[in-house]
Amino acid sequence: MERNMNRGTEIIMQGAEVKGTLSTPEVLPIYLTTAFRGGADLDELNEYYAVKGYTYNRIRNPNRNALAELVSYLEGGEASMICSSGMGAITTTLLSLADAGDHILANSNLYGETLEILDVIKRYGIESTCVDFTDIEAVRKAVQANTKIVYTEVISNPTMAVVDVEAVARIAHDCGAKLVVDNTFTTSTVIKPIEFGADVTINSLTKFMNGHSDIVGGSATASKEVIDKACKLQALLGCTLDPFSSYLCERSLRTLDLRMERQLKNAEALAKALSEHPHVLKVNHPSLPAHPQHDIAKRLFAKGYGAMLSFEMPEDREKINAFMRRLHIAKYAMTLGGYATTLSYPILSSHASVPRDIRLKMGITDGLMRVSVGLEDAQDLIADFTQALSVFEE
Structure with a gap:
């Protein structure tokens, strides 16, 4: 039907279809559509x-x-x-x-x-x-x-x-x-x-x-x-x-392996540094020889030991608060796996609904902090955590 229609109809019709020959795009277009049109009649629909x-x-x-x-x-x-x-x-x-x-x-x-x-x-x-x-x-x-x-x-x-x-x-x-x-x-x-x-x-x-x-x-x-x-x-x-x-x-x-390579190396470096700090009671990361399943991880893992770690500090809430405030790079976020290093306090986030007695049996103490290690420079991360942990000396 070739004729000019009223404005209300033309607003619906104009620009609604691609005109001209399309070659294959280098990047898949984003298909922001509720539905896809079918055939013109019942036979085509079949x-x-x-x-x-x-x-x-x-x-x-x-x-x-x-x-x-x-x-x-x-x-x-x-x-x-x-x-x-x-x-x-x-x-x-x-x-x-x-x-x-x-x-x-x-x-x-x-x-x-x-x-x-x-x-x-x-x-x-x-x-x-x-x-x-x-x-x-x-x-x-x-x-x-x-x-x-x-x-x-x-x-x-x-x-x-x-x-x-x-x-x-x-x-x-x-x-x-x-x-x-x-x-x-x-x-x-x-x-x-x-x-x-x-x-x-x-x-x-x-x-x-x-x-x-x-x-x-x-x-x-x-x-x-x-x-x-x-x-x-x-x-x-x-x-x-x-x-x-x-x-x-x-x-x-497309960049998963590139990102993970950096994050895996950073996590190993930070875990080692924290394990040597006098005010860190325990570090949980499979790269450490003292980790209970270190040998299992070596057998199963193709590359690295994961970019997540957790470490235990003395159960002094004020000191933990001061530690968190003193950090410059790592910030608190109830998520993980991003490009930036983030902290999480499990008893207030991932395991907030778990009863305390069960939580303690799982090894989740009031001094446990989880770290998702990001893409920053490893030495900067180590320096930041080291200076923040100095609050336990005060």
């Missing part, structure tokens, strides 16, 4: 829906799919589900793998909100048991006849205990369960859990994967069969990642 293309943003989006492809390569899996948060990825994965009457065996030393979601899904008849996964015999004994999922992090938050993923995978598969491993603290730069027997790897894309502290997202990587089932539930739960955040994360992942 042809359109016969191919798994794009219809509605919550179901599929080119930016999200591109990110999933890249994450799948990095983690060494067949397919990936990209979610609007790490917790979205964890919850969707658990609910897609377990049914009422099933049992989840989980590491007792997990991110606080992961422990909370295990309590929440008990309402739906999915029971869970938590044990210390650094004790392989305890893991073996805790398996039940109805255990369908074994769940752990590679490095525990915030005590940096390392789990022998390979040994846990054997236990899980012997009882017919799937091993789900949270790889957030390590990333595929350090370890690919799937290569050691994990069935699913989880990442909070918010953290090191994106690395720029400007998105919230999550992923699960596994076989195509597992991910297809999870994605159907994800669409119903509505926890898919938006196109712009997907684009930002895909862009950031």
Whole structure:
């Protein structure tokens, strides 16, 4: 229909379609659209829906799919589900793998909100048991006849205990369960859990994967069969990642190994310096020979020991306050894995909801501080922490 229309109609019609020949762009465009147009009539629609293309943003989006492809390569899996948060990825994965009457065996030393979601899904008849996964015999004994999922992090938050993923995978598969491993603290730069027997790897894309502290997202990587089932539930739960955040994360992942190389080296240097400081009671980082799972980390990790560490100071609240105020480089933030070094106080953040007696059994004392090591110069970081710790001499 070729005729001039009224202003209200033209505002809708003008500039709505690309005109001219398009070559392939160097960078994938951002598809900020709610839906994708189908055929001109019912016959064309039948042809359109016969191919798994794009219809509605919550179901599929080119930016999200591109990110999933890249994450799948990095983690060494067949397919990936990209979610609007790490917790979205964890919850969707658990609910897609377990049914009422099933049992989840989980590491007792997990991110606080992961422990909370295990309590929440008990309402739906999915029971869970938590044990210390650094004790392989305890893991073996805790398996039940109805255990369908074994769940752990590679490095525990915030005590940096390392789990022998390979040994846990054997236990899980012997009882017919799937091993789900949270790889957030390590990333595929350090370890690919799937290569050691994990069935699913989880990442909070918010953290090191994106690395720029400007998105919230999550992923699960596994076989195509597992991910297809999870994605159907994800669409119903509505926890898919938006196109712009997907684009930002895909862009950031191009430099993952470069960023991690610097952060891994910085973390080792800072951990060593802190371990030699007279007012630091304990340092938790797998690079240190005194770390209880140092040998396991050496065997499993391809590069470095992770860019997260924690250290224990005397339990003097005023001195800890003074230490935090005196730091120039590292600032407090309830996140991790960005380009800047940040602090977190676990009893007020990740484990605020964990009862004190349980927290202390996990090794989370009132003097424990977690550090996410960034891209700054290592010597500057060491100097900053050293001068701030001098408050304990005053």
